[in-house]
Amino acid sequence: xxxxxxxxxxxxxxxxxxxxxxxxxxxxxxxxxxxxxxxxxxxxxxxxxxxxxxxxxxxxxxxxxxxxxxxxxxxxxxxxxxxxxxxxxxxxxxxxxxxxxxxxxxxxxxxxxxxxxxxxxxxxxxxxxxxxxxxxxxxxxxxxxxxxxxxxxxxxxxxxxxxxxxxxxxxxxxxxxxxxxxxxxxxxxxxxxxxxxxxxxxxxxxxxxxxxxxxxxxxxxxxxxxxxxxxxxxxxxxxxxxxxxxxxxxxxxxxxxxxxxxxxxxxxxxxxxxxxxxxxxxxxxxxxxxxxxxxxxxxxxxxxxxxxxxxxxxxxxxxxxxxxxxxxxxxxxxxxxxxxxxxxxxxxxxxxxxxxxxxxxxxxxxxxxxxxxxxxxxxxxxxxxxxxxxxxxxxxxxxxxxxxxxxxxxxxxxxxxxxxxxxxxxxxxxxxxxxxxxxxxxxxxxxxxxxxxxxxxxxxxxxxxxxxxxxxxxxxxxxxxxxxxxxxxxxxxxxxxxxx
Numbered sequence: 001x002x003x004x005x006x007x008x009x010x011x012x013x014x015x016x017x018x019x020x021x022x023x024x025x026x027x028x029x030x031x032x033x034x035x036x037x038x039x040x041x042x043x044x045x046x047x048x049x050x051x052x053x054x055x056x057x058x059x060x061x062x063x064x065x066x067x068x069x070x071x072x073x074x075x076x077x078x079x080x081x082x083x084x085x086x087x088x089x090x091x092x093x094x095x096x097x098x099x100x101x102x103x104x105x106x107x108x109x110x111x112x113x114x115x116x117x118x119x120x121x122x123x124x125x126x127x128x129x130x131x132x133x134x135x136x137x138x139x140x141x142x143x144x145x146x147x148x149x150x151x152x153x154x155x156x157x158x159x160x161x162x163x164x165x166x167x168x169x170x171x172x173x174x175x176x177x178x179x180x181x182x183x184x185x186x187x188x189x190x191x192x193x194x195x196x197x198x199x200x201x202x203x204x205x206x207x208x209x210x211x212x213x214x215x216x217x218x219x220x221x222x223x224x225x226x227x228x229x230x231x232x233x234x235x236x237x238x239x240x241x242x243x244x245x246x247x248x249x250x251x252x253x254x255x256x257x258x259x260x261x262x263x264x265x266x267x268x269x270x271x272x273x274x275x276x277x278x279x280x281x282x283x284x285x286x287x288x289x290x291x292x293x294x295x296x297x298x299x300x301x302x303x304x305x306x307x308x309x310x311x312x313x314x315x316x317x318x319x320x321x322x323x324x325x326x327x328x329x330x331x332x333x334x335x336x337x338x339x340x341x342x343x344x345x346x347x348x349x350x351x352x353x354x355x356x357x358x359x360x361x362x363x364x365x366x367x368x369x370x371x372x373x374x375x376x377x378x379x380x381x382x383x384x385x386x387x388x389x390x391x392x393x394x395x396x397x398x399x400x401x402x403x404x405x406x407x408x409x410x411x412x413x414x415x416x417x418x419x420x421x422x423x424x425x426x427x428x429x430x431x432x433x434x435x436x437x438x439x440x441x442x443x444x445x446x447x448x449x450x451x452x453x454x455x456x457x458x459x460x461x462x463x464x465x466x467x468x469x470x471x472x473x474x475x476x477x478x479x480x481x482x483x484x485x486x487x488x489x490x491x492x493x494x495x496x497x498x499x500x
Contacts, residue, residue, distance in 0.1 A: 001031065001033070001034055002032070002033040003020060003033070003034050003036070004023070004033055004034065004180060004181065004184065004204070005036070006036060006038050006042065006046070006202060006203045006204060007184065007200070007201055007202040007203075008046040008049050008202075008203070009045075009046075009049035009052075009053075009197055009201065010049075010191070010197025010198055015036035015037075015038050015039065016042070017036050017037050017038060017039050017042075019036075019037040019206075020034035020035065020036055020037065021034060021035045021036075021037055021177040021178075023090055023178065023179070023180065023181065024090075024327075024363075025089050026090075026091070026092030026314070026322065026323040026324065026326065026362060026363045027088075027089075027092060027312075027313040027314050027322060027323055027362045027363075028313075028359060028362055029327065029359075029362050029363060030361070032089065032090070033090075033181065035175075035177045035180045035204040036204055036205075037177075037204065037205050037209070038203045038204060038205040038209060039205075039209065040208075040209050040212060042203065042205075043172075043203055043205055043209045043210070043212050044212060044216070046201040046202075046203050047142060047144075047172055047201075047212070047216050047218055047219060048218070049197075049198040049201055050142040050170035050172050050199070050201050051141070051142050051170070051218040052198055053196060053198025053199050054141055054142060054169070054170045057165075057168060057169075057170055057198075057199050058138075058139045058168040058169070060168070062115055062116050062119060062166070062167075062168065063116055065115070065165065065166055065168065066112070066113045066115055066166055067194075068165070068190070068194050069109050069112055069113045069162060069165070069166060069193075070113060071192075071193035071194060072109055072162075072189060072193040072195075073106055073109045073110060073113070075192060075193055076102065076105060076106045076109065076189070077106065079185075079189065080099065080102055080103075082185075083102045083153060083182060083185065083186070084098040084099040084101075084102050085098070085315055086182050086185060087101050087102065087152055087153060087179075087182050088314040088315040088322070089314070090152065090178075090179045090180075090181050090182065091149065091152055091178075091179045091182075091314075091325060092278065092280075092314050092322040092323040092324060092325055092363065093277055093278075093314055094276075094314055094319045094320060094321055094322045095314065095315060095316070095317050097276055097277045098314065101152070101153045101154050102153045102154075104151070104153070105153040105154050105157040105158035105186070106158070107158060107445065107446045108157070108159055108162050108163070108446050109157075109158065109162045111162070111163070111446035111447060111464070112163045115163070115166035115167055115469075118466070118469045119137045119167060119469070120137075121134060121135045121136045121137055121475075122134070122135045127479070130482070131479060131480070132480050132481075133477060133478070133479050133480075134477070134480075135476070135477050135478075136475065136476045136477075136478065137167075137473040137474070137475055137476075138168070138474055138475075138476055139167050139168030139169045139472070139473060140169055140221060140244075140472065140474050141169060141170075141218070141220035141221075142169070142170050142171070142172065142218050142220055143160075143164050143169050143170070143171045143172075143219070143220065143221045143222070143223060143472065144171070144213035144219050144221070144222045144223070145161065145164075145172070145173040145174065145222075145224075146174045146210060146213065146223070146224045146225070147160070147173060147174065147183070147225055147226075148176055148225050148226045149179040149280075149325050150179075150277065150282075150325070150385075151281070152175075152176065152179040152180070152181075152182035153182050153183070153186065155225050156173050156175065156183045156186075157182075157183060157186045158446075159223075159225075159464060159468075160173065160223050160463075161173065161200060163464075163468045163469065163472055164223075164472050165195070165199055165200070167469065167472045167473050169472055170198060170199045170200070171199070171200060171201070172201040172202075172203065172213070172219075173200070173201070173202045173203070174203055174204070174205060174213070175203070175204050177204050177205075177206075178325055178326055179325070180202075180204050183202055184202055187200055187202050207230075211237075214234060214237040214238040214241060214243070215237070215238075215241050220243060220244065221238075221243050221244040221245065221472070222234060222238045222243055222245050222246075222247075223245075223246050223471070224245070224247040224248065225249075225282075226247075226248075226249065227249060227250055227383075228249040228250040228409070228455050228456070230249075231249035231250075231458055232247070232249070232458060234458075235247045244459075244460075244461070244471060245459050246457075246458075246459040246460075246461055246462060246463055246471055247458040247459055248282070248452060248456070248457055248462075248463060249409075249452070249455065249457060249458065250383040250409050250411075250455070251282045251283065251284075251383060251409050251410075251411035251412065251452065251456050252286060252287060252382065252383055252407055252409040253283060253285050253287065253411055253412040253413060254285075254288075254392075254403075254404045254407065254413055254414070255273070255288050255414035255415065255416060255440065256289045256394075256397070256400040256401065256404060256413075256416070256417075257288055257289065257290045257294070257298055257415075257416045257417075258291050258397060258415070258416065258417040258419065258422060259291045259293055260417055260418045260419055261294070261416040261417050261438075263294065263297055263301050264301060266298065266301075266416045266438075267298060267301035267302045267305055268305060269416070269438070269439075269440040270288060271302065271309070272440060273285035273414075273440030273441050274286060274288075274367075274387070274389040274440075275306065275309060275320075275321055275367050275387045275389070276321075276441075278321055278322060278323065278324050278386060279324075279384070279385060279387040280325065280385050280386065281441075282452075282456075283411060283412050283434070283442070283443050284385075284441075285389075285412075285414065285440050285441065286383075286384060286388060286390060287373070287380055287389075287390045287392060288302075288389065288390070288391050288392070289392045289393075289394055289400045289403060289404060290391060290392070290393055290394070291395070291400070292393050292394065292395055295391065295393050299348060299369065299371055299391055302369065303348055303349050303369055306349055306367035306369065306389075307349065307367075309321050309367055311354060311356060311364060311366055312356055312359070313359055321366075321367070321387065322364075323362045323363040323364045323365070324363050324365055324386055324387075325363065326363060327363055329363070329386070330363040330364075330365055332384075332385075332386075333365050333384060333385070333386030333387075333388065334365065336379060336382075336384045336388060337350075337351070337352060337368055337388060339378065339379055340370045340373070340377065340379035340380075340388070340390070341370075343377040343378065343379055344372070344377065345371065345372055345377060345379060345380075345390070346370065346372045347369075347370060347371075348369040348370065348371045348391075349366075349367055349368055349369040350366070350368060351365045351368035351387060351388070352365070352366070352368070354366040365387055366387065367387050367389070368387060369389045369391065370388065370389070370390050370391065371391040372391065372393065373391060374392070375392070375403060375406070377390075380392060381408075381409075383409065397422050397425070401429060401430065404430065404431075405429075405430065405431045408454055408455045409455050409456050410431045410432040410433060410452060410453040410454035410455070411433065411434060411452040411453075411456040411457075412433070412435070412436065412441075412442050412443075412452075413426075413431070413432035413435055413436070414435070414436040414437075414439065414440055415427075415430075415436070415437055415438075416438055417437075417438070423437045431453055431454060432452075432456075433451035433452045433453040433456070433457065433462075434450070434451060434452070444464075446464050446465070447464075448464065448465045449462035449463060449464050449465035449466070449467040449468065450462055450463045450464050450465075451467075
């Protein structure tokens with residue numbers, strides 16, 4: 001059994017812990033590695049390593065810092081298939097989804113390469129007589145990144161670390177214990193790209209040890225992706241200890257399908273959005289709000305396309321949908337299907353009991369469709385994080401919008417329509433932070449923020465885009481004045497009215 005190391009101060013180290021956490025291959029159900037539950041002392045040592053690296057790294061000119069990212073980008077392209085297969089084997093994503101995960105890490109790296117432009121300050125001459133003012137953006141210090149299992153490349157190595165490092169900060173990443181190996185392999189690529197020791201550190205541990213990130217005085221900020229309950233704890237605890245926080249949490253994204261939407265094309269978009277990555281993404285589309293007079297036709301079309309999906313081992317190139325991440329998560333998803341049935345939803349397509357020849361021990365759940373889900377059913381309001389699609393029916397645009405806006409989770413929302421008026425009204429009035437018009441997964445590209453609302457986000461500055469830059473930097477205003485020889489002789493007392 002391969003026992004993984006942790007990465008601290010530029011060295012790969014064996015943990016002194018007696019507790020290791022299993023890393024499964026979800027397609028086979030076999031344990032392929034074990035990740036250490038690093039001790040509190042080891043987590044603290046990683047923080048200290050990041051703090052020790054900060055002075056030199058922050059003093060490195062930004063043009064030199066991004067040279068590391070240029071090299072890393074090339075290494076991601078060179079090792080794309082290797083990284084994608086690693087994602088497949090530890091996470092269970094189908095091949096295309098796994099490649100997308102890695103490519104989003106590359107996109108985040110490319111966005112961070114533009115840090116020299118993004119960090120440009122502002123200046124104004126003669127803010128008073130002979131006085132100039134300049135604003136700089138400077139790095140903050142050590143950041144902690146606490147990441148989930150579902151995007152082991154994109155989230156730590158696309159959303160968090162590239163911009164953090166490009167702007168002159170250092171970071172300790174708590175990799176997800178279920179899927180740590182992709183981030184660890186990318187740390188090796190960063191070493192190959194020339195990243196100085198201590199700028200990036202990676203640990204695996206339990207919540208008990210991770211609590212140190214929220215209170216340690218040398219940690220200046222925390223970027224978190226995970227559940228709403230944990231995210232709220234991270235936000236409240238870290239903010240109470242004077243840290244900046246961005247906590248991206250749960251979602252229950254809804255799509256409103258109006259009667260004028262083209263059924264076939266809409267169903268195709270919904271299939272990818274609902275069942276891609278086996279539904280294990282915070283921008284999945286687990287709920288469809290269908291206008292009643294086209295609901296039957298739409299549900300039939302979705303069901304037919306879902307039945308045609310090929311379910312199998314994730315690394316096979318012809319697999320459309322792989323397994324969920326662990327046996328415990330498989331049980332969690334199956335229990336939600338049972339809950340939906342008990343609550344009165346109609347089971348249109350049953351994904352339980354899936355068995356793949358040769359992979360009978362894999363953690364598979366097939367596409368599942370629950371129709372006639374009403375607003376009082378928890379299956380339609382709580383995050384399941386699996387391939388379960390709920391159908392809600394409404395009479396009109398206004399009823400559908402009101403239903404969607406009543407949900408406490410507001411990451412993304414979508415409308416399928418050919419009507420420009422309703423599309424505009426939806427974009428203006430929906431509560432979600434990321435909105436799609438005939439786009440089932442409205443995740444913006446890296447120069448725009450990943451902007452959840454309501455209980456899907458806690459903090460002031462979102463991830464990515466200009467918000468990401470501001471999160472990892474702080475402003476400094478410099479006011480200067482220079483005297484000529486006559487002014488020096490006069491020894492004039494400065495006034496406070498802006499006329500000096």
